[in-house]
Amino acid sequence: MPAAKAAASIRRIAWRLRPVFLFAALVALPYLLSYSQQEIAVLLVVNVLLVSSYRLLTLTGEWSLGHVVIMGVGAYASALLAKQFGVPVPLSMLIGGGMAAATAAILSFPLFRMKGFYFLIGSFAAGEIIRLIWKRFTDPFGGPKGLKRIDPFPDIETGFLSIDFYEPVNYYFLALAVVSASLFVLYRIERSRIGLTFHAIHWQDRLAESVGVDTFRYRALAFVIASFFAGIAGGLYAHYVGAVNPTRFSVDQMVYVLVWAIVGGTATFHGPILGVVVLTVINEIVLRALGLDTARPLIYGAILILSVLYLPNGLESLGPRLQALWRRRRGGPAATGREPA
Amino acid sequence: MNAHGDRPILEARGLTRRFGGLVAVDNFSFSVHEGAIHGLIGPNGAGKTTTFNVISGFYAPTAGQVFFRGLDISGRKTSALAAMGLVRTFQGSTLFQEFSVLDNVRVGRHLGARAGFLSRLIGTDRASEREADDKARETLAFFGLEELADEPVSNLPHGHQRMLGMAVALAAEPKVLLLDEPFTGMNPEETRRMMALVRRIRDRGVTVMLVEHDMQAVMNLCDTITVMNFGALLVEGAPEAVRNDPAVIEAYLGSATGNGAGDAA
Numbered sequence: 321m322p323a324a325k326a327a328a329s330i331r332r333i334a335w336r337l338r339p340v341f342l343f344a345a346l347v348a349l350p351y352l353l354s355y356s357q358q359e360i361a362v363l364l365v366v367n368v369l370l371v372s373s374y375r376l377l378t379l380t381g382e383w384s385l386g387h388v389v390i391m392g393v394g395a396y397a398s399a400l401l402a403k404q405f406g407v408p409v410p411l412s413m414l415i416g417g418g419m420a421a422a423t424a425a426i427l428s429f430p431l432f433r434m435k436g437f438y439f440l441i442g443s444f445a446a447g448e449i450i451r452l453i454w455k456r457f458t459d460p461f462g463g464p465k466g467l468k469r470i471d472p473f474p475d476i477e478t479g480f481l482s483i484d485f486y487e488p489v490n491y492y493f494l495a496l497a498v499v500s501a502s503l504f505v506l507y508r509i510e511r512s513r514i515g516l517t518f519h520a521i522h523w524q525d526r527l528a529e530s531v532g533v534d535t536f537r538y539r540a541l542a543f544v545i546a547s548f549f550a551g552i553a554g555g556l557y558a559h560y561v562g563a564v565n566p567t568r569f570s571v572d573q574m575v576y577v578l579v580w581a582i583v584g585g586t587a588t589f590h591g592p593i594l595g596v597v598v599l600t601v602i603n604e605i606v607l608r609a610l611g612l613d614t615a616r617p618l619i620y621g622a623i624l625i626l627s628v629l630y631l632p633n634g635l636e637s638l639g640p641r642l643q644a645l646w647r648r649r650r651g652g653p654a655a656t657g658r659e660p661a
Numbered sequence: 662m663n664a665h666g667d668r669p670i671l672e673a674r675g676l677t678r679r680f681g682g683l684v685a686v687d688n689f690s691f692s693v694h695e696g697a698i699h700g701l702i703g704p705n706g707a708g709k710t711t712t713f714n715v716i717s718g719f720y721a722p723t724a725g726q727v728f729f730r731g732l733d734i735s736g737r738k739t740s741a742l743a744a745m746g747l748v749r750t751f752q753g754s755t756l757f758q759e760f761s762v763l764d765n766v767r768v769g770r771h772l773g774a775r776a777g778f779l780s781r782l783i784g785t786d787r788a789s790e791r792e793a794d795d796k797a798r799e800t801l802a803f804f805g806l807e808e809l810a811d812e813p814v815s816n817l818p819h820g821h822q823r824m825l826g827m828a829v830a831l832a833a834e835p836k837v838l839l840l841d842e843p844f845t846g847m848n849p850e851e852t853r854r855m856m857a858l859v860r861r862i863r864d865r866g867v868t869v870m871l872v873e874h875d876m877q878a879v880m881n882l883c884d885t886i887t888v889m890n891f892g893a894l895l896v897e898g899a900p901e902a903v904r905n906d907p908a909v910i911e912a913y914l915g916s917a918t919g920n921g922a923g924d925a926a
Contacts, residue, residue: 505782512781513767513774513790520768523757530717530751531833532743532772 346496350489357604358488364600365495366556369502371580371592373549376506378586379515380542381522382439385574386427386447387550392569393450394420394551395558400460402471402559409473413555420551421544423450428540444571454566466565473559495556502549507589509545518542572617579620583627585634594635599623668731670695670868671716671747671837675725678708678715685711687892688725693837693885698863699870700879700900703889704912709872710752712889713841717749718742729837744772746836752845754822756814756829763810765825766797769832800832804858820851824858831862838862840871844878856882880904888912 334341350358374387398416401407407415431442454461461467473485473494485491509515517538520528525535558564584595599620607613631638669692678686686708693699701709714720716727718739726735729747742748757765767774774793776786801807804824809817817825823843830838843859844852856878863869873879879886880900888895888903890912896903903909 508782508784512784513771513776513786513793514778514781516764516768517771519760520757523759524755526719526739527751527755527757527829528768528771529739530743530749531769531829532740532748533768534738534740 350492360604362488362492362495362560365499366553367596368593369499369549369553371577371596372503372506373546374577375586375592377542377546379518380539385440385444388569388574389447389450390420390547391550391554393423394554395564398555399467399470399558409471409559416555417548417551421548424543424547428543432536432539451566468563470558470562491560579624585636588636591634591636670730672728676722677724678711679723685892689894691887693870695868697884698882700883700886701872702879707889708892713839713872743833748830748833748835749839750826750830750841752842758814762812763797765829766800766832769829770797772833800828804828820847837868842873844873844875852878
């Protein structure tokens with residue numbers, strides 16, 4: 321009995337220390353990876369922000385097909401500000417996020433006249449228009465070839481500290497810090513009354529409107545916040561990879577975001593993060609090892625279909641399900657063990 | 662007899678709403694006095710719900726005006742009307758079904774719980790949120806639902822869901838409350854309790870206008886009744902007068918049947 325009690329309290333302490341373990345794992349991660357895997361880890365961190373910001377928009381019940389293009393707005397804006405106007409890179413990223421948010425604010429007026437499927441199609445059309453602008457206007461957007469030799473994140477050089485952000489490990493930590501801070505803000509928004517109002521609009525927009533919620537303004541607010549963080553993700557991407565082009569932000573890429581969100585599940589904050597991490601690991605480690613990485617769309621499609629059929633609430637529902645199964649398994653013997661006492 | 666104010670708090674003048682060729686509301690006028698319980702009745706398809714939707718801002722009127730406390734509010738947004746103190750409920754159990762009972766009423770406190778974006782983010786909205794919470798619980802207590810605060814709405818029986826719908830609206834602190842068929846689907850006991858609640862809401866200083874099919878409830882509850890037929894005003898007056906009005910009886914029963922029955926007798 322004491323042994324069991326001790327085991328239980330250890331488990332409880334371990335549960336409490338989850339954030340510490342997570343932090344340690346995230347810090348240790350790049351040192352366990354090869355150089356090319358480190359590069360993938362950087363992009364994964366950026367994608368975590370992309371899909372998490374997307375989830376904030378879906379809280380109001382609207383699914384957009386333009387989110388990756390909005391990320392591109394942030395990427396293009398930050399790259400151009402740095403290249404053409406010499407704006408220092410961290411600041412250009414912030415302004416890039418602001419430009420993405422401003423684009424969303426303007427698009428709100430036509431788009432939120434629509435709901436559901438119509439909004440989906442409308443957002444797709446709006447995204448394509450933005451992409452056509454990038455393609456058509458070689459000056460300043462570089463046309464179909466896009467922008468190259470985008471200024472990298474400036475190195476930090478002080479007497480005793482020198483950080484070169486060309487190194488994926490260093491950029492990984494930079495992205496991790498920016499994305500963690502962004503996720504914290506997104507989380508706080510969701511847990512506040514603003515989040516409650518977003519959910520309310522999703523489930524009964526007429527009722528919400530009748531007690532004074534300006535549903536248009538709140539839908540637009542969700543869109544603007546989500547777009548700001550997508551723009552930040554775009555900036556992180558642009559100054560790491562050093563090149564952007566219209567194809568990088570095409571609807572194919574949007575489909576991946578949808579698959580991450582759907583396979584992960586959008587009911588909880590961590591669902592989409594789980595989706596992007598698991599699918600990236602499957603993609604980069606399993607498929608690459610098997611030499612199947614060119615079959616990525618095919619396999620993503622299969623995973624999407626399988627998860628919709630067998631795990632309709634996403635990967636996020638897998639934990640509670642396994643827990644319930646585990647408890648039932650252990651419930652049997654434990655109950656019989658208690659009987660003699 | 663009752664101490665009603667003389668100036669109408671809610672008034673429609675020549676209200677018209679067309680859907681393509683169909684005239685759902687046709688040059689319809691009425692006035693609701695402050696502190697009254699005002700019934701809007703009429704046979705099916707008379708345009709009662711459309712009238713409600715126009716008053717509450719879901720549809721803009723094709724012609725005519727709606728005045729609230731002397732102000733022309735025609736075509737304003739529903740949320741703006743709620744901020745002015747004109748709040749409606751919905752037919753059936755239109756609620757945030759996925760929320761707890763308390764969270765439903767907390768959404769109803771939307772206008773009362775103001776805070777800036779940044780203060781929401783860093784959590785300095787705690788004081789206003791606690792106040793919203795208290796007000797929400799107080800509203801639940803008024804309806805006798807405080808024990809169910811943490812239940813998911815989907816666990817509530819129909820009668821309680823209807824009361825919760827009213828609680829959500831009342832949490833927005835309306836001056837005029839529009840009730841859309843508050844007694845539909847209720848048994849006589851539930852209807853009796855709901856009627857008592859509507860009276861108590863009125864006694865708190867809220868003017869009530871309701872659309873309802875339960876004739877007995879309307880006759881017992883309302884101070885004034887407006888009868889609509891084919892989108893237009895038929896009669897307006899006290900319950901006794903309306904009950905005995907030949908035009909009203911004809912609208913509900915039809916004249917041909919009435920004559921036939923008279924001949925047989």
